[in-house]
Amino acid sequence: MKTRYSFGGDEHIFVEVDEEMSLDAFFKSLSITGAVADLNINGVTEICPANASFQIKFDPDVISPDDMLNELKKLESAAESSEKRIATRIVEIPVFYNDPWTHETLMRFRERHQDPDGTDLDYAARINGFDSAEGFIEAHHSNPWFVSMVGFVSGLPFLYQLVERERQLQVPKYLRPRTDTPKLTVGYGGCFSCIYSVRGAGGYQMFGITPMPIYDPEQKVSYLKDFMVFFKPGDIVKWKPIDRAEYDRILEQVEAGTYEPKTAKVDFDLEAFNADIDGTNRKLMEALNGA
Amino acid sequence: MALKVIQPGLLTTIQDLGRPGYFHLGIPIGGAMDRMAMRAANMLVGNDEAAAGLEAVFMGPELEFSSDATVAVTGAEIPILLDGEEQPGWTGFPVKAGQILKFGFLKAGARAYIAVSGGIDTPPALGSRSTYAIGALGGIEGRAIASGDELPVGASGRVEAGATISEKLRRMSSSPTELRVLPGLYWHRITETAQAGFFDDEWKVAPEADRMGYRFRGGKPLDFVEREAPFGAGSDPSNIVDGCYPYGSIQVPGGTEPIVLHRDAVSGGGYFMIGTVISADMDLIGQLQPHMPVKFVEVSMEQALKARSDRSKVLQGMRESLG
Known part of the structure; x- marks a missing residue:
C-alpha cells in the first residue's frame, strides 16, 4: 500500500490510499478522514471517504493547499498504527433477485452489454465459474457485505463482500452505461455491489431490486425521518433473498410506515476478521438473527 | 408576493x-x-x-x-x-x-x-x-x-x-473558450503524447452538457500507459477502484470524450481523471453552449490561486461599484 496525494484543482486534495481495493485500505482511509473531522481544521468544507481513497475539499482562501497537504500527511502516520475496529450495525436488506423490472430494463439496453443474448445474472454467473444463476445468487447473499463508500448519487452505497479475495465476485460494468436504471436496483460492477438510491443512468450489472427505500428527500419513510440517507460507510449488510409475494408485502409495510429494517449493533475488528473470516461472519449473523 | x-x-x-x-x-x-x-x-x-x-x-x-x-x-x-x-x-x-x-x-x-x-x-x-x-x-x-x-x-x-454592473466587470468568454486545468489525479495514466495532445487539441462542447457535467469531443483519443488492472478496478484501462470526484475534475471514460463535472456532480465513480478545471473558470463552463470550441490550458497551482484571487477582486469590484 502506497499513499498517493494529488491536488484536484485549487479546492480539493485527492488521496489514493491504495490502487487496489482492500479492507485495509478502506480502514486507513476511514481513520484519516475521521481524524480530519476530529481536528476541525479551519477551511475544510467536505470530507469524503471512499473505498480505497478519500477526498478533502477545502477553501484555499482560508488554508493554503500546501498547508492542507501537510496536515493530511501528518495524519497518515498516525492512521497506520490506529486500531482498525469500528462500532457499527448489521442490516438485513431484502432483495428480489431476477425481478421483472430490472429484467425489462436490462433487455432494453442489451446492445450495450458484453453478452447481448443473455441476462446480466447469467453472464455474471458464467464469468465467475458458476453453473447457474442460482449458484451465483447464493454466493451473492450467503456472506455479509461492508459499505465501503456512499456516493455517486444521493445516498447510494458501494458494498464490498466480507470474504477473502479468492471468493470475491467480479464483473465488468456495461460496455456503455445505460440511461435508465430502476430505483432500488441491486447492481454490481468491479468487486462492488450497490443499491441505486434513485432512478437514473448507471453502468453496473443489474441483479435484482429491494423494496426498501434508502433515500427519501421528503423524509416520509418511517426509518428515514431523522435523516434522508440510510447508509453510511462502515455499515454491514446482509442480503436476504425474497420472492414477489414478500416484495409486495414489504412494499405495503413501507407505505403504511410500519416497515423497520432488521438491524443489530455489532463491532467489527479487521484483525479478528482477517484471522477468521467465516467465524467473524458467523458472529455477525448471530447478532443479526438475535435482533 | x-x-x-x-x-x-x-x-x-x-x-x-x-x-x-x-x-x-x-x-x-x-x-x-x-x-x-x-x-x-x-x-x-x-x-x-x-x-x-x-x-x-x-x-x-x-x-x-x-x-x-x-x-x-x-x-x-x-x-x-x-x-x-x-x-x-x-x-x-x-x-x-x-x-x-x-x-x-x-x-x-x-x-x-x-x-x-x-x-x-x-x-x-x-x-x-x-x-x-x-x-x-x-x-x-x-x-x-x-x-x-x-x-x-x-x-x-x-x-x-x-x-x-459595468461591462468591464462582466466576464466575456473568448472563442475558443479557454478553460485552465491543473493536471493531476490520474494524469500519469496517459502517455506523454496523449498529455500534450489533450492541451494542443481543440475540443467542442457535446450535446450531453448539463448541471452534472459537460462532455467534450473532437480531440484525439488518449493513449494509456500499460498496466495490470488493480483488484476491484475493472478491466478497462480508464477504470479505477471507485473513488471520489472533485468538482471540475475531468474524467475520460474509455479515453475518448472528456467530461468535466460541474455543480450537480456525481460524487464518485470508477473512471480515472486527468486533472481539474480551476475554481476561477467553473463559472465559464456554465455559459457554454453545445458545439462551442474549447481549449484546455495547463496551469500550475500558483497560477490557479492567482486566477482565483483575480476573480475575488472582480467580485469585490462589483460590490464596491454598487456601494
Whole structure:
C-alpha cells in the first residue's frame, strides 16, 4: 500500500490510499478522514471517504493547499498504527433477485452489454465459474457485505463482500452505461455491489431490486425521518433473498410506515476478521438473527 | 408576493449558492452554475448574494408578478421583455404587480440568472433552496419549475431600481473558450503524447452538457500507459477502484470524450481523471453552449490561486461599484 496525494484543482486534495481495493485500505482511509473531522481544521468544507481513497475539499482562501497537504500527511502516520475496529450495525436488506423490472430494463439496453443474448445474472454467473444463476445468487447473499463508500448519487452505497479475495465476485460494468436504471436496483460492477438510491443512468450489472427505500428527500419513510440517507460507510449488510409475494408485502409495510429494517449493533475488528473470516461472519449473523 | 409561472422555459430551476457539506453522501453542492452572475443579480436587487433566484438555460421563462418588485437578469445575453418592452441586462429594473416578464432568443452564453427583490422563498432543503433534480431535492418538489407554479418571494425593503454592473466587470468568454486545468489525479495514466495532445487539441462542447457535467469531443483519443488492472478496478484501462470526484475534475471514460463535472456532480465513480478545471473558470463552463470550441490550458497551482484571487477582486469590484 502506497499513499498517493494529488491536488484536484485549487479546492480539493485527492488521496489514493491504495490502487487496489482492500479492507485495509478502506480502514486507513476511514481513520484519516475521521481524524480530519476530529481536528476541525479551519477551511475544510467536505470530507469524503471512499473505498480505497478519500477526498478533502477545502477553501484555499482560508488554508493554503500546501498547508492542507501537510496536515493530511501528518495524519497518515498516525492512521497506520490506529486500531482498525469500528462500532457499527448489521442490516438485513431484502432483495428480489431476477425481478421483472430490472429484467425489462436490462433487455432494453442489451446492445450495450458484453453478452447481448443473455441476462446480466447469467453472464455474471458464467464469468465467475458458476453453473447457474442460482449458484451465483447464493454466493451473492450467503456472506455479509461492508459499505465501503456512499456516493455517486444521493445516498447510494458501494458494498464490498466480507470474504477473502479468492471468493470475491467480479464483473465488468456495461460496455456503455445505460440511461435508465430502476430505483432500488441491486447492481454490481468491479468487486462492488450497490443499491441505486434513485432512478437514473448507471453502468453496473443489474441483479435484482429491494423494496426498501434508502433515500427519501421528503423524509416520509418511517426509518428515514431523522435523516434522508440510510447508509453510511462502515455499515454491514446482509442480503436476504425474497420472492414477489414478500416484495409486495414489504412494499405495503413501507407505505403504511410500519416497515423497520432488521438491524443489530455489532463491532467489527479487521484483525479478528482477517484471522477468521467465516467465524467473524458467523458472529455477525448471530447478532443479526438475535435482533 | 409570488411569481406565477406562465411558461417555464426549457429547464428553469431555483438555485442559490448551494448546499455544502453532503458530498460524502453523494449529495452535491449544486447551486448556480455561474456563481458570479447569480451573485451579481442578487446584488442588483438588494438581496443577500446567497439568496435564491432562477437559473434559465437556453430559453427564458414567462413570469407574472403578483406585487411590485425590483428584478435583475444577468449571465447569458438574452432580450429581457417586460410587457413587451425591452429592459437592460445586468441592471435592476422595476416591475409592477400584474406585469409579465418574458425573454427573446438567446444571443450569447447559456444560462440567465433572474433575481427578484426579496429572493425566492421556497423551503430550504439541507440548508439550501437549490434544485437538485437527480435527488428530487430543493426547489419546488425537487424539480424544475412548471407552468402554473406559484413561486413564493420573500419580503424585501424598498429597493432602488437602476443599479447596474459595468461591462468591464462582466466576464466575456473568448472563442475558443479557454478553460485552465491543473493536471493531476490520474494524469500519469496517459502517455506523454496523449498529455500534450489533450492541451494542443481543440475540443467542442457535446450535446450531453448539463448541471452534472459537460462532455467534450473532437480531440484525439488518449493513449494509456500499460498496466495490470488493480483488484476491484475493472478491466478497462480508464477504470479505477471507485473513488471520489472533485468538482471540475475531468474524467475520460474509455479515453475518448472528456467530461468535466460541474455543480450537480456525481460524487464518485470508477473512471480515472486527468486533472481539474480551476475554481476561477467553473463559472465559464456554465455559459457554454453545445458545439462551442474549447481549449484546455495547463496551469500550475500558483497560477490557479492567482486566477482565483483575480476573480475575488472582480467580485469585490462589483460590490464596491454598487456601494
